[in-house]
Amino acid sequence: LEGAYKNNALAHAYLFTGEQGSGKREIAREFSCKLLNTDEAHLAIHPDFFMLSRSSEDDAEKEISIDEVRALKQRLGLTAALGGWKVAIVERVELLAKEAANAILKTLEEPQGKTLILMTTERYGAVLPTIRSRAVRISFPPVKMSPADKIPADLADEFNTFFSGVSNMPYGLRFKASEAYTKSQKTREVFMRYTAEILRKSLRGVRQPGNNAAISSLIFRIKSFLRTDAL
Numbered sequence: 001l002e003g004a005y006k007n008n009a010l011a012h013a014y015l016f017t018g019e020q021g022s023g024k025r026e027i028a029r030e031f032s033c034k035l036l037n038t039d040e041a042h043l044a045i046h047p048d049f050f051m052l053s054r055s056s057e058d059d060a061e062k063e064i065s066i067d068e069v070r071a072l073k074q075r076l077g078l079t080a081a082l083g084g085w086k087v088a089i090v091e092r093v094e095l096l097a098k099e100a101a102n103a104i105l106k107t108l109e110e111p112q113g114k115t116l117i118l119m120t121t122e123r124y125g126a127v128l129p130t131i132r133s134r135a136v137r138i139s140f141p142p143v144k145m146s147p148a149d150k151i152p153a154d155l156a157d158e159f160n161t162f163f164s165g166v167s168n169m170p171y172g173l174r175f176k177a178s179e180a181y182t183k184s185q186k187t188r189e190v191f192m193r194y195t196a197e198i199l200r201k202s203l204r205g206v207r208q209p210g211n212n213a214a215i216s217s218l219i220f221r222i223k224s225f226l227r228t229d230a231l
Helices: 002-006 024-036 066-076 098-109 153-168 171-181 185-206 212-226
Strands: 013-017 049-052 086-090 115-121 136-139
Touching: 002 024, 013 024, 024 086, 024 115, 049 066, 066 086, 066 098, 098 115, 153 185, 171 185
Parallel strands: 013 115, 013 136, 049 086, 086 115
Antiparallel strands: none
């Protein structure tokens, strides 16, 4: 996007595709800020920024109506208030009603002035072909999850509590808690994944030149915990 901008080769419309959490929305907003010469805090009130979204749970799957698209087209048809770019973000573009999709086609093909439309979707196949054919697709790679991200929320909370206080626990209490977590195969696997993730993050945090003391302290704490033979 930045390369196209620098070379004066931006397309009229882009379609960002990728799963939830892949960064589509963040990149769309960040690039909008760049074109409009503003920051994230003031983007929503910028006179040349427009957005169609389905952010609340109540209307998460509600169709984007033709009235909403007509209102967007009307605003994009005006002269830029600040004399620069006009930018619109249309989230969940697969929710465009058929009439709404038809209404936005001309804007996608022949936008007035310096207009950019950024659309996002998690379901590329559900986007109407007429929309797909009029936008440049940018695919966002799958989200890489750490082992701890896959742990059920209730267990993660429990492990957080346990690990935050383990260094102050008597050895007997450490043993009993650890034994409880390792009774079933499922819980044991989750417990070990979480332990490995805690260790990885800790090592990453102290892996800096001159941090030998911090590393030694970390190793001592790990040895103290493992000395119970609970694992």
